[in-house]
Amino acid sequence: MNPASIAPVLSVRQAEKRFGAVQALNGVSLEAFGSEVLALLGDNGAGKSTLVKCISGVYALDAGEILLDGAAVPIHSPAAARRAGIETVYQDLALFDNLTASQNFYCGREIAFPAWLPRGLRFLSGRTMDREAAAILERLRVKLPNLDAPVALMSGGQRQAIAVARASVFARKVVILDEPTAALGVRESRKVLDLIAQLRTEGSSVILITHNIEHVVELADRAIVLRQGRKVGELKPDRTNQKELVALIVGAEA
Ligand SMILES: Nc1ncnc2c1ncn2[C@@H]1O[C@H](COP(=O)(O)OP(=O)(O)OP(=O)(O)O)[C@@H](O)[C@H]1O
Numbered sequence: 001m002n003p004a005s006i007a008p009v010l011s012v013r014q015a016e017k018r019f020g021a022v023q024a025l026n027g028v029s030l031e032a033f034g035s036e037v038l039a040l041l042g043d044n045g046a047g048k049s050t051l052v053k054c055i056s057g058v059y060a061l062d063a064g065e066i067l068l069d070g071a072a073v074p075i076h077s078p079a080a081a082r083r084a085g086i087e088t089v090y091q092d093l094a095l096f097d098n099l100t101a102s103q104n105f106y107c108g109r110e111i112a113f114p115a116w117l118p119r120g121l122r123f124l125s126g127r128t129m130d131r132e133a134a135a136i137l138e139r140l141r142v143k144l145p146n147l148d149a150p151v152a153l154m155s156g157g158q159r160q161a162i163a164v165a166r167a168s169v170f171a172r173k174v175v176i177l178d179e180p181t182a183a184l185g186v187r188e189s190r191k192v193l194d195l196i197a198q199l200r201t202e203g204s205s206v207i208l209i210t211h212n213i214e215h216v217v218e219l220a221d222r223a224i225v226l227r228q229g230r231k232v233g234e235l236k237p238d239r240t241n242q243k244e245l246v247a248l249i250v251g252a253e254a
């Protein structure tokens with residue numbers, strides 16, 4: 001993927017972020033492309049989540065810039081990031097337990113009619129939302145036993161799949177997944193990995209944070225390694241450089 005002739009969807013340039021005495025990001029730059037899975041790797045405290053939170057508007061950078069399709073965009077809040085086309089799935093997911101998959105899908109983005117009325121005067125269309133959510137989940141090959149059940153009754157993998165699917169539908173540019181398989185068993189991880197591969201097929205730029213090197217080798221087109229807030233490596237992961245990748249992460253000589 002990512003032939004050099006294709007422009008990056010997302011560019012981060014010289015990102016700096018400090019929390020008191022901790023320099024969480026120290027001149028980090030990266031580029032992410034469409035139809036690509038970019039793995040963001042690093043040991044605990046390396047700065048991965050901080051970088052992702054800066055890209056998704058949770059934190060402001062102290063210095064540096066973020067460009068989408070080559071243009072600098074101010075991302076002052078999570079809402080601004082979403083408007084700019086960046087969707088993030090955090091490890092703790094943020095699904096509403098008592099709502100169904102479809103209600104979770106459209107929460108905050110409800111489909112309402114008729115379009116010519118001011119927003120507050122429109123009627124919500126639960127049936128349209130249910131139908132569209134079902135179609136989207138089917139397209140992404142996410143199988144749920146019952147779309148009408150509250151997500152509290154679903155398994156970790158099903159919930160994760162809903163969260164990833166939701167993000168992917170609304171992300172016009174970049175989908176960021178912070179450890180999407182960390183809490184999952186083998187079979188459920190597999191489903192989420194398949195879904196990520198499907199997003200890539202559909203053209204998304206996916207940034208994947210994970211501690212699972214097997215998943216990285218299997219799925220990622222490129223990997224970027226952070227250590228103590230600095231980018232210490234970038235490579236195309238495969239079976240031959242797996243050890244090198246681990247050495248980069250932990251800071252040992254390969
Ligand atoms: N809100 C905050 N306030 C103070 N320090 C913070 C804050 N967020 C992160 N840090 C610090 O910044 C550094 C990077 O943390 P970050 O959460 O980005 O690491 P990470 O690579 O995501 O690690 P992990 O793999 O454990 O999730 C750490 O030293 C952490 O303690």
Ligand SMILES: [Mg+2]
Binds near residue numbers: 048049050
């Ligand atoms: Mg983290």
